[in-house]
Amino acid sequence: xxxxxxxEQPMTAAQRKKAQYQRDKRAxxxxxxxxxxxxxxxxxxLMREVGKGAHHENxxxxxxAAFGRRYGWVV
Numbered sequence: 562x563x564x565x566x567x568x569e570q571p572m573t574a575a576q577r578k579k580a581q582y583q584r585d586k587r588a589x590x591x592x593x594x595x596x597x598x599x600x601x602x603x604x605x606x607l608m609r610e611v612g613k614g615a616h617h618e619n620x621x622x623x624x625x626a627a628f629g630r631r632y633g634w635v636v
Contacts, residue, residue, distance in 0.1 A: 593620050596627035604628045 572580070589606040592599030596607075607624035610617040629635025 592624070596623045597630075599624075599627070601628070601631075 585602060585606065588600060588603040592603035592607060596604060599607075604624040604627060607617075608621045608628070611621045612618075626635055
């Protein structure tokens with residue numbers, strides 16, 4: 562038996578892309594200060610922001626360290 566749709570009409574491709582972008586952005590913001598538990602995608606987004614300022618540098622450094630510990634190439 563099929564499920565009932567959540568919305569009356571299915572989302573367009575643009576709406577799905579926007580929703581995914583918003584989820585990724587929210588996860589990135591939530592990852593600041595909680596790098597140990599953050600998803601890989603959020604850590605990579607933090608590392609991409611290097612060079613945008615001192616705050617971003619510190620977040621990227623912590624993300625790099627958490628990513629390295631997670632995969633065993635940083636002790």
